[in-house]
Amino acid sequence: MTFAKKALVFGSLAVLGVGAAATAQTALNGAGATFPAPFYQRAFADLAAGGGTRVNYQSVGSGAGVRQFIAGTVDFGATDEPISAADAAKVSRGVVQFPTVGGTIAIAFNQPGCNLRLTQRQAADIFLGVINDWKQLGCKPGRISVVHRSDGSGTTFAFTNSLSSFSPAWKSRVGEGKAVKWPVGVGGKGNEGVAGIIQNTPGSIGYLNQAFVKGRIRAAAVQNKAGKFVLPNLKSGAAALNNIKLNSMLAGEEPNPAGADSYPIATLTWVLAYRKGNGAKASSIRAAMTHLLSPAAQGKADDLGYVPLRGAILNSARKAIANIGS
Structure with missing residues (x-):
């Protein structure tokens, strides 16, 4: 059974690695969008298999993911709609938002x-x-x-x-x-x-x-x-x-893109991380997010039914990870 097929069977996805370097202290919990779940599952499984951070991602939907992120019950959230200014204002630890893949x-x-x-x-x-x-x-x-x-x-x-x-x-x-x-x-x-x-x-x-x-x-x-x-x-x-322009929060949308080759319903999907208050997990969070944006992970996006990030969008996303502090 392929990773994408597993996503159809299971309502939530838990990816736990067995690498010796991954300990209980470095295990991360994330929750949110179901849209990118097969991509996250594959990327986090590969990360753990290589001895990296273990990540448990629950595909509960963007709305629930944002609520859990605001409540501080996860290490990161995930959403297919950028977080609103009103919701971001509720997060005292600050918000680092960046796209991870397209679809x-x-x-x-x-x-x-x-x-x-x-x-x-x-x-x-x-x-x-x-x-x-x-x-x-x-x-x-x-x-x-x-x-x-x-x-x-x-x-x-x-x-x-x-x-x-x-x-x-x-x-x-x-x-x-x-x-x-x-x-x-x-x-x-x-x-x-x-x-x-x-x-x-x-x-x-x-x-x-x-x-x-x-x-x-x-x-x-x-x-x-x-x-x-x-x-x-x-x-x-x-x-x-290619028609999407990102703002200072790396949010952007184009509901009916121009161009003869463009499919008219396309979107980016975003991770929500905390700017501060991550403590000892900060380096593990940065490592996991860096892996999502790595050539290894992005290179598998198309086979899983996604559109890999390229150019300015990818570069901006990678730079944002440095803002995830302890």
Whole structure:
């Protein structure tokens, strides 16, 4: 079973190394986004296997990860939506935020015999419930079963942010956020939960990280800003992420990127670390985060269904790690 498949089976991921150099004192606990969980699992497993710091990462969703980070119950948090200024102000130890990897959010479906190509309006209309039969999309007739996230999710924020950019109707009726009032559909917890429902429900459609597209689940080609229909993959994801400009907190988004090669729903994902108060764990935290951004870890991102960081974004992320103090 591959690492990505394990992510589908387990709602939370715990990666514990056996290296002699890793002791109970250097073990770290993190929690947050499910979107990057297979990438984190692989990277932290490799780190531990090489005798480095042991990391236990719980994929509980971005919303829960930010709450645990604010409460100080973890050594680091993880989120697919950058931390808000209001939440950052609640963290007396200070916040060091940096992106760790990129990814595309697939509109994923389970409808045998259907080769799905969606305009931006169609994408929004499916989740509004305006399109509710597969025959409206040129496929074999049958009821469309919409699946969405039930938990607070940065993946949901990025997805609904794009739908708001695609459709004035979506923006006025639903809008964007980690949690929204869905017009239709059933909820699943985490990317794993949504993938599980789609996998087991013919006629279903939802949204999830490209890394979870496997088995009976297929990804739709979605029309981009340039009018081209593109599938979520390394090339289209990298083209999209090149449009993101980061601010002083290394946060940034582009809900409908320009460019003929860009997939229109792509996002970065971030780690939240403490600027101070890390004590003896500070060096271990810096080492673990440095590994996430290393050529070894980033080099495996594509095989796991992610878009590796490159250029200015990667350099800025690496520099931020130095701000994690004791």
